Amino acid sequence: MNSALSTLLATGLVAFGLAAGSASADEVQVAVAANFTAPMQKIAADFEKDTGHKVLLSFGATGSFYVQIRNGAPFDILLAADAETPARLEKEGLGVPGSRFTYAIGKLVLWSTKPGFVDGKGDVLNKSDFRHIAIANPKLAPYGAAAMETLTRLGLLSAIQPKFVRGESIAQTYQFIATGNAELGFVALSQVLNKEGKLASGSAWVVPASLYMPIRQDAVILTHGKDKVAAAALMKYLKGDKARAVIKAYGYGFY
Structure with a gap:
């Protein structure tokens, strides 16, 4: 094989590799309860570095996000400050059944x-x-x-x-x-x-936990993100040791 052909094949393989990498990368839009801002910024940065997916974060009140999602806001995942809102969205057909889990217990x-x-x-x-x-x-x-x-x-x-x-x-x-x-x-x-x-x-x-009901913070994949690779990957990542170490460092508990 001559050097020109070798160079052409190598260049093609590199180009194919880049294209494949780009094709596998995905983007996920996440609505995040305001209390979880700092840990989620860290987790999102780690997730992007580890997976190549891109994360777009929006922070705010869970109640406000509920209204936005009901009105068609294109979020793929909701990280709520409670358990009730994700459950309600799932019941109303706006959350993917079986995707909901508790990612943190707030204090x-x-x-x-x-x-x-x-x-x-x-x-x-x-x-x-x-x-x-x-x-x-x-x-x-x-x-x-x-x-x-x-x-x-x-x-x-x-x-x-x-x-x-x-x-x-x-x-x-x-x-x-x-x-x-x-x-x-x-x-x-x-x-x-x-x-x-x-x-x-x-x-x-x-404040002692005995003075208020547990603040169980649940995550759910929304119907807008049900077919997104990055949405499923981020939910899995949130359950992993690396993300949980960040969550624990910011004072949250777990079940």
């Missing part, structure tokens, strides 16, 4: 940017030295519902409710606290931890 935290302001037992809630407390809309955000349940069980809801600054998502609630519009507030533990799993700033009280 609620009372947080302030001020060091020492929130004590380790949450006794700050019994004091009157704060004017505003941030909470996510309980109708849209499961962490907001958990906060309401916590205050109710502590017998503090009626006293504290006039001080509420309400965010439409857990991300907006976090911003209210971070910018000082509220001295403290209830957010997801994952939002206040750094990559080492330690409190990034301020002071916090991790």
Whole structure:
């Protein structure tokens, strides 16, 4: 075989390999509950590197995503902040039967940017030295519902409710606290931890799980993504050790 033919064949094989690689790559659009922003950004980057698939992420309130999906938003996967929404979508024919699973158990935290302001037992809630407390809309955000349940069980809801600054998502609630519009507030533990799993700033009280119903966060493949290779691959990846290590590092639990 002459050198010219060898070069031509080699070039063709390389071109074929690139084409095959491109053909096998897929894209998946994922609606992600705002509390899961940081871990999902890390997981998505790892997934893209490990598989070659591309991930497009949108972050927001689970309740808002439900409305968007009902109205035809082209999401392939929903990573919800609750279990009810994915189950409802599946029942309504908008989720792929059998694809739903719990990817994380969320934890609620009372947080302030001020060091020492929130004590380790949450006794700050019994004091009157704060004017505003941030909470996510309980109708849209499961962490907001958990906060309401916590205050109710502590017998503090009626006293504290006039001080509420309400965010439409857990991300907006976090911003209210971070910018000082509220001295403290209830957010997801994952939002206040750094990559080492330690409190990034301020002071916090991790609310005992006995004070609210478990925040079971479920994922489901939506009908728009039922035939997408990348959607199935990402759901499998979320169950793997690499993704679970990231999820655990951000303060989530598992069943």
